[in-house]
Amino acid sequence: MxxxxxxxxxxxxxxxxxxxxxxxxxxxxxxxxxxxxxxxxxxxxxxxxxxxxxxxxxxxxxxxxxxxxxxxxxxxxxxxxxxxxxxxxxxxxxxxxxxxxxxxxxxxxxxxxxxxxxxxxxxxxxxxxxxxxxxxxxxxxxxxxxxxxxxxxxxxxxxxxxxxxxxxxxxxxxxxxxxxxxxxxxxxxxxxxxxxxxxxxxKKIIKQDSLINFEMSSDEIYNKFRAYYEWPGIAFEHKNTIVKIKGMYVLDKNNTCLDNEIFKFDKSLLTAKTADKTIVITHLQFPNKNIISSTDAFNSYKEFFIK
The missing domain is CATH 3.40.50.170 (Formyl transferase, N-terminal domain)
Structure with missing residues (x-):
């Protein structure tokens, strides 16, 4: 043929x-x-x-x-x-x-x-x-x-x-x-x-599709992470800074936290409260910086997330 x-x-x-x-x-x-x-x-x-x-x-x-x-x-x-x-x-x-x-x-x-x-x-x-x-x-x-x-x-x-x-x-x-x-x-x-x-x-994917917010459900965020894994990735804005999520997973339990804080460190693991559950961000990247683990984020950027 x-x-x-x-x-x-x-x-x-x-x-x-x-x-x-x-x-x-x-x-x-x-x-x-x-x-x-x-x-x-x-x-x-x-x-x-x-x-x-x-x-x-x-x-x-x-x-x-x-x-x-x-x-x-x-x-x-x-x-x-x-x-x-x-x-x-x-x-x-x-x-x-x-x-x-x-x-x-x-x-x-x-x-x-x-x-x-x-x-x-x-x-x-x-x-x-x-x-x-x-x-x-x-x-x-x-x-x-x-x-x-x-x-x-x-x-x-x-x-x-x-x-x-x-x-x-x-x-x-x-x-x-x-x-x-x-x-x-x-x-x-x-x-x-x-x-x-x-x-x-x-549709055709564009760079702006990468942004998430934590009013989304954990599944919505994780599915977006999976879908945009290669490009454009996913990112969130916090304190006027765009931070990319380079690794994450969903905790298999409902979010029972009543305070208004989105981010917490749990034994140096960075967690984020979503609309229904909690996600763990294992790796992240700040603008013009290398990819770091949540442990590195705890050591270098704790105040950025907590205060």
């Missing part, structure tokens, strides 16, 4: 590598986002997919404009059965969706129609879902609305965060993508339309 692959982040690069390692797959080219100039040192940063494609000695396309005449002419000269898309980051034009001989297929990290859009993994964790999965869809020109080819479910653990859940979902995709492509190639599949009335959408 000849495959044109499109993707950008690290999980997509791992999926690409798995396809390259399968002798029945022939990757004829890779589409990814253009390189970006970093703010520091003016260095050029390539996407993870770009680096993986380079290591595999594959043709790489990084179009600024998917509808440019030059890119369109180049792509239409290629001979491929499938266009496989995994978190490329742009909605593809109709002419691209019509270009593969067999089908354009998208790998989406949720059980569609739930969590269409840019942040399905974070949304799953934010909402405290107990299960999630991946969906293979036949792509159309709308956002994650194509007919479903197949779905694969998995349980979400309490200790899953964005990084670990994404890794497990990526492995789930790697385990099943060859079966899906083979079945479609042999016309051994069915399409199931998505229930648009049951659809939900998730």
């Amino acid at each position: 000849n495959i044109l692959f499109a993707g950008t982040p690290e999980p997509s690069a791992k999926l690409l590598q798995s396809l390259c390692n399968n002798e029945r797959m022939n990757i004829i080219g890779v589409i990814t986002k253009p390189d970006v100039a970093q703010k520091r040192g003016n260095k050029i940063k390539q996407s993870h997919v770009s680096l993986a494609a380079f290591e595999a000695n594959l043709p790489i396309f990084k179009p600024d404009d998917l509808n440019s005449a030059e890119f369109k002419e180049t792509l239409l000269k290629l001979d491929f059965d499938f266009l496989v898309v995994a978190a490329y980051g742009k909605i593809l034009p109709n002419w691209m969706l019509a270009s593969p001989k067999v089908m354009p297929i998208n790998v989406h990290y949720s059980l569609l129609p739930k969590y269409r859009g840019a942040s399905p993994i974070q949304s799953c964790l934010l909402n405290g879902d107990e299960k999630t999965g991946i969906t293979f869809i036949k792509m159309n020109n709308k956002l994650d609305e194509g007919d479903c080819i197949d779905k694969y479910e998995m349980q979400v653990r309490d200790d899953h965060n964005k990084v670990t859940l994404e890794e497990d979902l990526c492995n789930l995709a790697i385990e099943n993508i060859f079966t899906v492509l083979s079945n479609v190639n042999q016309n051994n599949f069915g399409l199931l339309k998505q229930n648009n009335e049951a659809s939900t959408y998730c």
Whole structure:
């Protein structure tokens, strides 16, 4: 099977590598986002997919404009059965969706129609879902609305965060993508339309989403910590200072404290009172400082929290 692959982040690069390692797959080219100039040192940063494609000695396309005449002419000269898309980051034009001989297929990290859009993994964790999965869809020109080819479910653990859940979902995709492509190639599949009335959408995460307040429940705070573990993290404002929470857990008991103090040190463990329970902050970071433990915070910042 000849495959044109499109993707950008690290999980997509791992999926690409798995396809390259399968002798029945022939990757004829890779589409990814253009390189970006970093703010520091003016260095050029390539996407993870770009680096993986380079290591595999594959043709790489990084179009600024998917509808440019030059890119369109180049792509239409290629001979491929499938266009496989995994978190490329742009909605593809109709002419691209019509270009593969067999089908354009998208790998989406949720059980569609739930969590269409840019942040399905974070949304799953934010909402405290107990299960999630991946969906293979036949792509159309709308956002994650194509007919479903197949779905694969998995349980979400309490200790899953964005990084670990994404890794497990990526492995789930790697385990099943060859079966899906083979079945479609042999016309051994069915399409199931998505229930648009049951659809939900998730937004693009921004830096400002990191802020929490302690009027939130402990589960809301912990789920936000899990969802934003990689970026942007979570932080709170206290005494006009933004402090990042780099490690935490929830005490499994209701908050019975009646005073108005949010923070307390319990044997050098920093605790914070929430709307319902108490959380323990194990590691934190002040602006322009290194990450410290709650013991270090007790020794150096006790008055910041208590007074």
